[in-house]
Amino acid sequence: MNLDSLYQEVIMDHYKNPLHKKLSPEPTVQVHHVNTSCGDEVTLNLHMDGNLVSDISWEGSGCSISQASTSVMSDLLRGKDEDEALKIVADFLEMMQSKGTKSGDENILGDGVALAGVSKFPARVKCALLGWMAFKDAVTRSRSGE
């Protein structure tokens, strides 16, 4: 295991210049997730237009992996139908839990495949999942009308 497989250039780019990291006002749902074991946190605003994920914006603090992963997620899932978005989340989750055996489909996960290396570092998987789980939670809440 080496650092370069963990900290891909794509990840460092997203970390230094995170996308959609500014909360858009009047969201359909706002969620706040904290990784209690390390202290990373994210506030995510989800805007739904019917079944369409019209906007995802966020604020948060944490390590490079959590920040980069949330940036990738917010850019990848906006504009998608909610079922399609949740399917992508499921694919990402599968890759992250693969312990390095799955490299992910770039056509589906986009820049997210750069995070495949993180799955070899068990302690860091939660960092990569923080934003994605926040999104999943937000969609679930918007469906139940909370």
Next chain:
Amino acid sequence: MAKIAEHEHELTKYALTELQKIPGLAIVGPRDLENRGAVLSFTVEGIHPHDLGQVLDEYGIAVRTGYHCAWPLMRAMNVVATTRASFYIYNDTSDVDELVSGITRAQEFFNVSSSGVLR
């Protein structure tokens, strides 16, 4: 026990001096040996403790990172989390030197300039 305490004190004194030479590094807690055991928490500007710990681990340096089960304290100290190194009987000053060089390499790896700003 007195000898162990003395050894710890020597190392802590050396580490406090050497660590504070690193640009962007801030010691959390007292900067002298008064009320200070051989445990040092610090932050490095521009690098999250988990990223720092990951790089140090790569060089065989074990530190603890994060909240240290003291989230309210982190809030009170106005830090996101900290990196924590500790010393005991089996450590010597060369371990401190390794720690310092590991932190410097982490700053290079993450491209953090001396002002703590990501390049």
